[in-house]
Amino acid sequence: MDSDEEKLGYLWFLGICEESFKIIVSWKKIFTQITLAFILPLSIIFFVQFQVSENPKARIQFEKYRLHHRGDNERMDEYLSSQRIEFWLIKIAYLVFLLVLSLLSTSAVTYTVACNYTGKSITFKNIMSMVPKLWKPLTITFIWSFLFHLAYSLCMLGTFFLSIVWQLASVVSVLEEENYGIKAMVKSVSLIEGKRQVTSFIFLLLVLFYYGIMIVYQLFVVYLWNLGIVVGIGTLCLVLQMLLFLSSLVIQTVIYFVCKSYHCENIDMLALANHLEALLSLNLRGKPPTMSS
Template sequence: MDREPEELQFLGLFGIYKESFKIIFSWRKIFNKITLALVLPLTFIFLAHMQISALIFSKIIHNEDALDYTRSDTAAYNRLSDRISSEWVAFWLFKAAYLVFLLIFSLLSTSAVVYTIASIYTAKELTFKKVMTVVPRVWKRLMVTFLWSFLIVFIYNVVAVVFLVLALITVNPGTIGGTTLLIVLVVLYFSGVVYISIVWHLASVISVLEDFKGIKAMRKSKALIKGKMWIACAIFVKLMIVFILIEFAFEKMVVHGEKLGIWSRVFSGIVCFLLLMQLFLFGLVVQSVFYFVCKSYHHESIDKSLLADHLEVYVGEYVPLRGKDIQLEQFEV
């Protein structure tokens, strides 16, 4: 980034998008390598999961339908029952493996992109080999932050279900007042989900660049977002809408697109794959740029030389940015 630190605070929504595109195109060689090594497998895992899950589930549904028309206490009935049980086990084992690999490549991709953006910001020498050396050493910090965010989301959903049950018990959903209350609760629920997601994504960047992880990174993220909440919401919602559209198109034209023909499905799958892969990369770059925008907005200008020192691999270990070592300059606007 060739902008001065104090200039970043004035970037709006489209300014952040423009800066992100500029960084990707200016450093496309290294971003292409990161994409091929980490983002491409992440995209493949996500889309392949949709296709394979649909195939396994369709077999389960087919066998369950056949079981309904098979007389019980017969050899055929027992075979079908055993087959369905095995397919359900395979289905959930596949889901578990999918989530593990999705999480691993998601954390590795985040680590690589955040480290790369920070290196560009400090104008330090950057190579793909150095990125891949640092990445395995920082993703554990991201894992801690992810587990905390997962716990927060779990508790949030439990509380939301309790409130929803109480609402259904105390009011009649068929009345205008009851319907209005349910709509308000749904809006509040999704607003909370968006807020938690925004805090988590920024906390992921903080976990890589600062000496914060887990709940401390979430608190730091919450503080940084103040004053930039509407921009953060706009970024998240727009990226999520594009993500949902790509996912919907893949499901309709590839997963359930038998009527389109094999070549149309292949072409649609390739297009969706390329779009989603670029969306993942762009989203990671945007959240990294947004971090520096928030730091600038709160007049916390990280000394580039000190940040560069902390991004170096020191005696084979990645050293995160520590509050006691870094000077946050207060600059005048």
Template sequence: MDKPQEEMQEVGFFGIYKESVKTILLWKKIFTQITLTFILPMSFIFLAHIVVAEIIDWKIEGDEERLYRRDGDSHLYHKLSSEWIGYWIFRLIYMSFLLLFSLLSTAAVVYTIAAAYSGDEVTFKKVLKIVPKVWKRLSLTFLWTYLGFFIYNVITGVVFFIWATTTTDSTFAVVVFYILLSMYLIGFIYITVIWQLASVVTVLESSYGLKAMMKGNALIKGKRWLSWFTFFGLYCIFVGILILFYLFVWYGFVGILVGLVCVFLLINLFLLGYVVQTMLYLVCKSYHREPIDKMSLSTQLGGYLGEFEPAFKANKDIQLGQTQVQV
């Protein structure tokens, strides 16, 4: 992050990745500590969940097939019911831990970059202190994002249902399907970009929840396609890692080695993604001519540690990049 903020608006697709990698290498020690504490467990949980869920699915499918052949077997029916309950409990626990580590990782990485930018001393001890105080605000932002994704998926489901019930088996129907699928993916990544920027806003500014989502949406104006392609690139790498994992994880010793490689790749991808979202925030702020005052930023960050009264508690509106009126 060696560019002045006013020059960040000139950073393009490859420039965001370049600046992100530079930042990680410059603060290699603290990012390594953050990775080992938050991102490594999250990556392991994510891939381990795939294996465990697949094994449970195989078992449930086998029991369902046996129940179909032995209609009326009450013992097998109760066993299958217990397996389904266990499966959903497992999914709930998995999602809870994944979300927790994701929010903690976001708070840690965004704070580290912001503190380094403002010239404050960055230590892992400070990161550990600030993370519990930020993740609650991030949770509220995530809940609004989840609501947005839910509504978006419901509308998409209705559209695909209409397509399935009104079209015939023809080339035109297939073309329409792929057009709808492409539009869905574009919208999905677009909402993801807003969420990522809203997460940075939640940590660095006084807004959180719906207001942070609205601020994130406002920030990407003029940089929509840059934002979209930046995260599309990350998603492509993510899908590639998952495909590699699925293809080889079941092959004994080779599967274990490939699994370890996938964990390593996923760790680095997640870390890069968290840094990229902060870099994109800086690019968008620069594009909108919203200079980030280092003094205000330092005060905002210090408020989390009790060094200053934070803006969102002091009923002040230290929106970074906006001139504050002195009374």
């Protein structure tokens, strides 16, 4: 491990944020392309689901009030049943699009940040050809994360730390070939140890920023009918959300390298570069080398 890699292990809040910002600036062209291709649609879906979910609620309340006063209980039951079906179909479609775009964004950004540390030159075309090959490990990791999250929720335990583990596990799934699914989650738990305070603080701030943007959007776009304000605030919220998503993905990848360095795990940049190169090779035979742990 060289001196630059060793320095990563000593980074805390400001250092991690500064490192992430430098990476975004130095690769601004390719991150802009990733944002327009994946993060922009993801942000739009986040905001659209507010409109889609809030409008039916208001319509249902109005119809319930109207049908109740008319004494038409049978029709009210039929109406509520159809509205529930419509609501859940929309929710399912939203979750599918959310999952697809989240996995695409995560794999693209993680790959780009890893290329920054290995000194590998890439193009957006490289990323588009690489992303489908990471679908399996990321999907398996997501399923395990969801199951653990559901179990924790049912047991009424805190899920904030589990969310951090899931974020880091996604990076592990991209950069370590053999570690995905539950293995990626176990590995991410071990990596976070010793850096739990700073990672928790960073992710807490990101969550607060996210809810802050959503609250502003809900107050000034969902519930307001002034077209000028709706367009202006809506556009501002969309831009801030895209920047937040991009920053979050870069930061979680930087945290991976910081945690690896902190635990004095050998970050074999040559092996990592070969692994990244293998993701681009359509005719690769055998297994590419992985990062030593």
